[in-house]
Amino acid sequence: MAELEAVIGLEIHVQLATKTKMFCGCELSFGEEPNVHTCPICLAHPGVLPVVNEQAIRYALLIAAALECEVAPRSIFHRKNYFYPDSPKAYQISQYDIPIAGAGRLGDVRIHRAHLEEDAAKMVHVGESGRIHGSGASLVDFNRGGTPLVEIVTEPDLRGAAEAAAWARLLRETVRQLGVSDVNMEEGSLRVDANVSVRPAGSKELGTKTELKNMNSFRFLERGIEAELARQRELVEAGGTVVQETLHFHPEDGTLHPLRSKEEAHDYRYFPEPDLVPIAPTEEMLREAREALPELPAQRAARYQEMGLAEDVAALLAADPETAGYFEQVVAAAGGVETRVAANWVTGEFSAALRQDGGEANAAESKVEPAALASLISMVQEKKISHGSGKAVLTTLVAEGGDPGEIVEREGLAQISDSGELETIVSAAIDANPEAAKQVRAGNQKAIGAIVGAVMKETKGRVDGGEVNRLIRARLGT
């Protein structure tokens, strides 16, 4: 049997950080007392009508521009009908066959569409299950109901869990930089669902997909997709078939469970929302959106290459905009540091030091101030400390923060730059290793290592390796 290839598409809900809700004047809020940001409209009183939030349209146009989407000249809203207490009208106003944004692209992933809709109210199920079925009571908080959302749907262009999570991060950063959303997965202002299927490698047809929900961090997204891919592969390899269903991710143990069919089996009876007129963005609105676009990761990568970074390092940094931002602060903090060297430190030693404890490499949230890293790199470049000492200082910085100069001082790591002192140590090392000295004199260059090692041990590494080598050879006349 041919190897099974993963096929993944994502559906991303982005809560827009507008001042007010999608169809009424209530303020957006998070974490406030329940049901204080409500009005007759978002509580669906009889006779009320929705009015589209213009800022939400502008934000959606900004997202469309960033994702290089085609914008529909006249997009329309539909009603998605369903009975559930989180939907007071018993329908959600969404977009269906004519969304505001059509085909686009972000990185290597094609965007299928992006549309505007309203968020549901928040349900709190009292009782053990945490779900409506079997709960003792359900409470509804309408503060969230009616929050503007943009739903972004990708084509099934992703081929692995890690790739999907990395792309979702890129999307989050792209949206964050537009300033249109808080994009916080834990608070739900960014929600990523995944459509997952497998197929024989090389096949053009799509396998039956399952829809994964409730993965409220990138790590959960990756774990959820991984678990589902493993399940599907095992199933298909054993001759079984995947059943189309929605699976709910359980963060406690990383397992996936199907939602009860009663919650899922809907005929939404979509029809055009008669209370709203089409969205017809003016040329001016479209131009404003294009002009308001900040530098996005892809453009940033190009700029980094112009700054002298290698293509792979530039791409690596631009794809992780948090680290990229950090990198730029490092470069700005110390004019003397070569950008290429700074990039290597940020993506190499620094990133490794951050991951030492097995955590995620989050430069922005580390204790290391960009200026501190810049000054550390300067010290190494100016040979004030050795490269090895630099790594040691970095470990201390990651653990404690602080000023690298002080750490160097405190731990006596300053490079021995007094050539007299160094020569004395070298002499002593040669004297202590007569056999090695003899071999070196006889032309065995490898034997020099023992003498260098002795110098390093004596100086605790506070010397420049090249300089030590040069001194030993001079001394031994080779």
Added chain:
Amino acid sequence: MAGMLDLTVVQAHEAMAARDLSADEYAEAWTQAAAGDELNAYLWRPEDGTDGAIAVESPSIAPVAVKDIFCTEGAPTTAGSRILEGYRPPYTATAVRKLIEAGAPILGKLNMDEFAMGSSNENSAYGPVLNPWDRSRVPGGSSGGSAAVVAGGLAPWAIGTDTGGSIRQPAALCGIVGLKPTYGAISRYGMIAFASSLDQCGPLTRDVSDAALMLAILQGADPCDSTSVGLPEAPRLPDREDLKGVRFAVPTELARDAIEPGVRDVFEATLATIERLGGEVAEAPLPHAEHGISAYYVIAPAEASSNLARYDGVRYGMRAAKTGGDVIEMYEATRAEGFGPEVKRRIMLGTYALSSGYYEAYYGQAQKVRTKIAGDFAAAFEDFDFVVTPTSPSVAFELGAKTGDPLAMYLNDFFTVPMSLAGIPAISIPAGLAEPAGGGPRLPVGFQIAAPAFGEQKLLDAAYALEQAVGFDAKPGGADG
């Protein structure tokens, strides 16, 4: 001032301007008249209790009676349904607010067919309204209360809503004027939705001038209603006296056989009056209009099935006392108890029409028919100024006559639905009296005139000229009644 209740609103305002009539006294006289309601027309009057949010301290224009489909802050609003029993809205509909701001006290809230679904007012959860011309007969619907109070001397004027004829048909059956404006002329905000793409607010008045006056107050774009645009010009009181050079089209396909002989006679006589005033009458094809009812009874229930889904007993209104089980069972029990049979029928029709696999065959197809009907009118208006028909195929029928036959009831809207589907304005004016098909005292007959979208001023002018020439002055219980 003696006989002040006999004045039209325009006449009363003239008397107020001339200081012959005190607005307070006038309002008080109407309050007393409304208190004498024997037609089951008023569901609520301020004396029944209110928090005062909609009170008008010093009236400056005639008090107005309001169909109970308009939300009134602090005052009960039921839409004629059990499911909204006890509901007092936290806000006031734009149309009502405009009347209040113009200085019109609210005389009360008027009975209606439940959620505006009906043509006889017999679908009200609060009992039928009686026709002031003959209390054994229906007043028409769904704005039956609005028509009955104006015809029966219980209010100087009223507002109603028209989705497929709900202003025009009761106005015709009660012998008054009813105007359905162009879709979008008046805000729908606060008007409880039946079929959002068709619903429109409008005046029910004694004469055409009063209708123009009320339209001037009500019309206008509203930031709370994205589909409202207002009229291009503020309406003025009509003063046209002839119809010289004005061209009236009678639909070629007008189903004369379906019209009661008495109604047909009044219609033909009115066409003759138009010609006498210098107007031209000719036939024009409206080939798709006959499918109006079919399209309407897909589109309106489809939208209603969605609009009425919010009545679930959770946030306001009635909740079934005994539910047990989960929230879905509570919804089901509340809706089973709270909605009447016609509302349930239309929710089911609409839900079916929108269902996956049936959408194109029903809703999609109905929308195509709607577009064709609008096209028919557009074509007619290239050659004609107006299209005219009888408003209703019959005069007021007896209570209970059609309740067992929904299709027969739906056919009451045969002549009014096409204009609603096309979104164009249409007015019904009383054109005479006719004997019912089954015999009995003569009853009012309405004459419907439809105009191109936003052609309200021309429509009012022509209707006024015709009204003056027809000289309809019969009154319920009068010499003829």
